[in-house]
Amino acid sequence: MTRTNDSLSPRRAIVIGGSMSGLFAASLLRKAGWQTDVYERSDVELRGRGAGIVTHPDLIQSLERSGAELDDLGVTVHERVALDSDGNVIERLPYEQIVTSWDRLHQIMRATIPRGTHHLGYSLKAIEQDPESVTAIFENGERVTGDLLVGADGFRSVVRNMFAPEIQPIYAGYVVWRGLADEGLISREAHEAVFEKFAFFLPPQNKNIGYPIAGPNNDLRPGHRRWNWVWYRAVARAELDDMLVDEQGVHHAVSIPPPKVRSDVIARLRKDARDFLPPPMLEILSRVSKPFFTPIYDLLVDRMAYGRVVLIGDAAAVARPHVGMGIAKAGTDAEVLADSIASAPDLLAGLARFERERLPIAGKAVAQGRCLGEYMLDHASPGTRADDAHWREFHSIPGILKHTASSAFLRSA
Numbered sequence: 001m002t003r004t005n006d007s008l009s010p011r012r013a014i015v016i017g018g019s020m021s022g023l024f025a026a027s028l029l030r031k032a033g034w035q036t037d038v039y040e041r042s043d044v045e046l047r048g049r050g051a052g053i054v055t056h057p058d059l060i061q062s063l064e065r066s067g068a069e070l071d072d073l074g075v076t077v078h079e080r081v082a083l084d085s086d087g088n089v090i091e092r093l094p095y096e097q098i099v100t101s102w103d104r105l106h107q108i109m110r111a112t113i114p115r116g117t118h119h120l121g122y123s124l125k126a127i128e129q130d131p132e133s134v135t136a137i138f139e140n141g142e143r144v145t146g147d148l149l150v151g152a153d154g155f156r157s158v159v160r161n162m163f164a165p166e167i168q169p170i171y172a173g174y175v176v177w178r179g180l181a182d183e184g185l186i187s188r189e190a191h192e193a194v195f196e197k198f199a200f201f202l203p204p205q206n207k208n209i210g211y212p213i214a215g216p217n218n219d220l221r222p223g224h225r226r227w228n229w230v231w232y233r234a235v236a237r238a239e240l241d242d243m244l245v246d247e248q249g250v251h252h253a254v255s256i257p258p259p260k261v262r263s264d265v266i267a268r269l270r271k272d273a274r275d276f277l278p279p280p281m282l283e284i285l286s287r288v289s290k291p292f293f294t295p296i297y298d299l300l301v302d303r304m305a306y307g308r309v310v311l312i313g314d315a316a317a318v319a320r321p322h323v324g325m326g327i328a329k330a331g332t333d334a335e336v337l338a339d340s341i342a343s344a345p346d347l348l349a350g351l352a353r354f355e356r357e358r359l360p361i362a363g364k365a366v367a368q369g370r371c372l373g374e375y376m377l378d379h380a381s382p383g384t385r386a387d388d389a390h391w392r393e394f395h396s397i398p399g400i401l402k403h404t405a406s407s408a409f410l411r412s413a
């Protein structure tokens with residue numbers, strides 16, 4: 001028998017993964033009266049993932065509901081601009097948005113988790129469940145039993161692999177290179193051209209973008225910030241396999257940790273950039289000490305709830321980063337999870353309600369990411385599908401400026 005909402009003792013949630021999804025789930029379930037514990041595989045506090053992050057109103061709402069400290073969240077940009085290959089502005093779109101960093105978001109969400117309920121160095125190995133409870137078994141031999149297990153363990157989710165091993169990330173055919181440049185090192189010309197803006201350079205099959213974020217220790221003072229430099233580039237599977245081999249000759253199966261990207265792979269990036277990028281983007285790359293790349297994958301489950309186990313965030317669905325809303329999606333997943341359970345007659349009914357609401361949204365986000373990503377691989381010359389309004393929209397510079405890192409599609413029919 002499942003326990004009902006009027007049970008007197010607090011119910012216990014085991015949250016696997018201490019990144020953004022896990023912190024949102026722990027925080028919001030706790031506010032709904034749950035006892036929550038977060039178990040993160042890493043032995044040390046998480047830092048430095050993902051560099052720049054674009055925010056959306058939905059994300060701000062999830063942060064507010066979690067009780068996160070929102071002062072000095074990031075840098076506000078007021079417009080988006082597209083450059084030509086000489087660095088001249090060829091398109092503008094007024095668009096106000098707060099851009100921040102993964103570190104900052106993690107820091108303010110981490111502060112919402114009470115001491116003693118966040119456990120580092122716990123790697124989930126197995127799950128057991130029966131009609132009354134669910135048990136997490138960790139690599140260190142410890143077992144923890146609760147009412148609900150939240151799989152917030154990212155796109156290579158161990159939890160998902162136990163219940164839906166057939167769902168695996170699918171390589172999208174391109175990678176994203178990234179890096180941070182200190183504002184103080186950027187020339188006046190490049191600074192004036194792009195620093196305060198969300199800037200794009202969009203030759204066919206390439207998206208080179210960037211925006212300002214805080215400096216180290218959330219320093220928002222002019223002169224002390226950084227620019228988040230990003231370049232999406234098509235890379236064939238065989239070439240990717242070579243790029244995923246580190247200096248020691250070890251091949252990394254899905255993605256390679258940033259410090260391990262080989263120097264000859266970075267040298268090739270810098271050479272291609274010299275042949276290809278407009279002056280401000282090229283100069284800012286020259287200020288990035290060690291750019292790194294992440295292969296782009298699609299992932300979408302067909303179920304989010306498996307008995308007393310539920311998947312949220314990237315463990316359930318990865319929308320390509322053009323949509324810029326992985327963390328916003330994680331936050332709303334956690335909100336809807338807490339609300340669905342609170343308003344349902346029992347836990348399993350709540351999880352079913354959560355899945356009914358969130359699975360279609362995850363699908364929409366993944367589809368929007370694919371639409372924005374088509375530009376990266378489409379060999380058809382503009383005009384081939386000129387009669388297709390949707391294709392034109394996602395292949396036009398105004399369309400890309402409008403749809404990148406925007407959550408407006410979630411509100412359209």
Ligand SMILES: Cc1cc2nc3c(=O)[nH]c(=O)nc-3n(C[C@H](O)[C@H](O)[C@H](O)COP(=O)(O)OP(=O)(O)OC[C@H]3O[C@@H](n4cnc5c(N)ncnc54)[C@H](O)[C@@H]3O)c2cc1C
Nearest residue numbers: 017019020021041053054124153154313314324325326327
């Ligand atoms: C280039 C790029 C740009 C992006 N830009 C944006 C943006 O602008 N805005 C935005 O909202 N999102 C953006 N995203 C997406 C965002 O970074 C992710 O969606 C988000 O970090 C997912 O969080 P998560 O907690 O679900 O997963 P993850 O961050 O992957 O965390 C999973 C956690 O689970 C832990 N874990 C894994 N296995 C185990 C185990 N067995 N036991 C215990 N712990 C385990 C891991 O160590 C990790 O800490 C971007 C992503 C990329 C690649």
